[in-house]
Amino acid sequence: MNFDIDFAIRTFPTVLKAAPMTLLIAVISMLLGLLLGFLITLCRMYKVPVLNKLAALYVSFIRGTPLLVQIYVIFFGLPTFINYLNQAMNWHIPVNNISPLVFALFAFTLNTTAYQSETIRSALSAVDGGQMEAAYSVGMTTLQSFTRIIIPQALVVALPNFGNIFLGLIKGTSLAFAVRVVEILAVAKIEAGDGYKYLEMYLDASIIYWIMCFLFEKLFILLENRLKRYKIEITT
Amino acid sequence: MFNMADIIRLIFRIIDKLPITLTIMIASLFLGLLLGLLLAAVKIKQSRIPNAIVTVYVSFMRCTPPLVQLFLVFYGLPQLLMLFNININDWDPVIFAIITFSMNSAAFLSEVMRSAYLAVDRGQQEAALSVGMSNIQSFISIILPQAFGIALPNLGNNLIILLKETSLAFTIGITDIMGQVNIICANSQGVNQLEIYLIIALIYWVICIAIEKGIAFLEHNYTRGHIGIAS
Numbered sequence: 505m506n507f508d509i510d511f512a513i514r515t516f517p518t519v520l521k522a523a524p525m526t527l528l529i530a531v532i533s534m535l536l537g538l539l540l541g542f543l544i545t546l547c548r549m550y551k552v553p554v555l556n557k558l559a560a561l562y563v564s565f566i567r568g569t570p571l572l573v574q575i576y577v578i579f580f581g582l583p584t585f586i587n588y589l590n591q592a593m594n595w596h597i598p599v600n601n602i603s604p605l606v607f608a609l610f611a612f613t614l615n616t617t618a619y620q621s622e623t624i625r626s627a628l629s630a631v632d633g634g635q636m637e638a639a640y641s642v643g644m645t646t647l648q649s650f651t652r653i654i655i656p657q658a659l660v661v662a663l664p665n666f667g668n669i670f671l672g673l674i675k676g677t678s679l680a681f682a683v684r685v686v687e688i689l690a691v692a693k694i695e696a697g698d699g700y701k702y703l704e705m706y707l708d709a710s711i712i713y714w715i716m717c718f719l720f721e722k723l724f725i726l727l728e729n730r731l732k733r734y735k736i737e738i739t740t
Numbered sequence: 741m742f743n744m745a746d747i748i749r750l751i752f753r754i755i756d757k758l759p760i761t762l763t764i765m766i767a768s769l770f771l772g773l774l775l776g777l778l779l780a781a782v783k784i785k786q787s788r789i790p791n792a793i794v795t796v797y798v799s800f801m802r803c804t805p806p807l808v809q810l811f812l813v814f815y816g817l818p819q820l821l822m823l824f825n826i827n828i829n830d831w832d833p834v835i836f837a838i839i840t841f842s843m844n845s846a847a848f849l850s851e852v853m854r855s856a857y858l859a860v861d862r863g864q865q866e867a868a869l870s871v872g873m874s875n876i877q878s879f880i881s882i883i884l885p886q887a888f889g890i891a892l893p894n895l896g897n898n899l900i901i902l903l904k905e906t907s908l909a910f911t912i913g914i915t916d917i918m919g920q921v922n923i924i925c926a927n928s929q930g931v932n933q934l935e936i937y938l939i940i941a942l943i944y945w946v947i948c949i950a951i952e953k954g955i956a957f958l959e960h961n962y963t964r965g966h967i968g969i970a971s
Contacts, residue, residue, distance in 0.1 A: 549968070549969075549970040550970050551970075564945075564948065564949055564952055565945065567897070567900045567948055567952075568900070568941075568944055568945035568946075568947075568948035568949065569941045569944065569945055570904060570907075570941065570944065573937065573941050619897050622893040622894065622896060622897050623893065623894055623897065625893050626856075626890055626891070626892070626893035626894050627859075628968070628969060629889075629890065629963065629966070629968050629969075630856075630859040630890045631968075631969055632861070632967075632969075633966075633967035633968050633969055634967070635969065636969040654969055660858075660859075661855055661856075661858070661859040661890070662855070663855070664851040664852070664854055664855040665851065665852060665855055665894045665897075667851065668802070668848050668851055668852070668894075668897075668898070669897075671802045671803060672901065675805050678805075706808075710804060710805070710808055713803060713804070713805070714800075714803045714804060716803075717799070717802065717803030718799055718803060721799055721802070721803070
């Protein structure tokens with residue numbers, strides 16, 4: 505087995521150039537998923553009549569089916585759906601030139617929303633009910649009590665689990681090649697295809713993934729330490 | 741399109757291999773929970789050297805793809821043990837899969853358990869110690885049930901991710917449900933691929949629903965009497 509280390513080092517910058525695309529998909533999907541996941545969790549926690557069951561079905565379906573299947577469904581189904589909307593509501597959303605990035609972001613956002621809603625549910629349930637009652641008793645509205653009291657406490661509980669989900673998302677973006685988004689693994693496969701040097705390219709891709717994940721892990725730990733300050737104890 | 745009889749026959753052929761998938765998943769979960777508990781305890785205690793080792797281990801396991809880890813264990817572990825003159829080349833590949841997935845899930849589960857333990861109010865332990873319980877008694881009777889209730893949704897997340905990861909076992913020669921699907925597709929020369937993949941997606945969904953029901957049942961038991969913020 506000859507390992508062409510020169511080839512690996514020479515094409516490292518080429519693979520590295522695709523890293524921003526991976527980061528873009530991962531970060532945007534994560535942030536949008538956070539927002540949507542929070543809404544879904546609220547529906548389930550407050551047991552909103554119809555949305556409660558719909559949200560549970562959505563979470564169950566998205567977690568139960570493979571990500572690749574979801575990507576393909578979005579890729580083939582979204583243009584059809586937009587066409588239907590165009591006819592039904594007389595809109596004129598252009599269908600033919602949708603960038604593949606849009607499909608990827610859509611699919612990854614929907615996927616990560618389901619997992620994040622469970623994490624947010626666990627974090628919100630870890631906050632004592634008395635906090636909400638105390639907030640009400642000094643006259644805060646629900647929104648104020650959430651933003652000032654509940655969410656800061658819940659965020660500390662949720663951060664390690666968000667880290668888990670985000671690292672899984674970075675590795676999951678490697679599937680975006682299925683909808684022709686050129687990210688790290690796509691570039692690695694393209695470069696390797698020339699001379700069948702797959703092992704060297706996968707090594708390059710693994711190193712870049714590891715560095716990226718390592719940096720984000722540090723970021724999450726920093727965030728967690730910063731947010732944990734309210735919990736400084738006198739005794740251990 | 742298929743007719744009903746063909747579909748039923750396909751489903752039975754696939755479900756034939758379900759015990760293998762479930763074995764890998766449950767064994768990996770059990771070992772992963774044990775190892776994850778240990779890793780979480782080290783990270784909570786925060787003594788210098790063990791903490792550093794655990795941080796590097798968790799970082800590597802979470803940041804590299806499970807497929808790469810599977811190949812490393814399957815091809816690398818026999819070579820490593822050959823240095824000590826232990827020959828494990830004739831072990832069942834299922835054992836290698838269980839080793840890999842339990843090591844991988846232990847890293848993720850350690851973060852789940854760490855966040856759950858830290859979410860329980862320190863006052864609970866102080867109150868338990870004040871009525872005369874020992875450290876271990878307070879942990880088992882007071883803190884652990886509450887931490888378990890907080891960890892359950894995240895545990896469900898990781899369990900479902902573990903289930904989907906077991907589909908990688910085909911790459912080292914284990915015929916689980918995904919492996920069976922690949923064999924069927926190869927044998928029928930790709931004729932009915934869409935139907936077969938829809939069937940396997942449904943089978944995974946059914947198993948996930950079973951996992952969710954189990955987690956919901958446990959949640960009902962372990963968050964009894966818990967007053968949440970949603971009044």
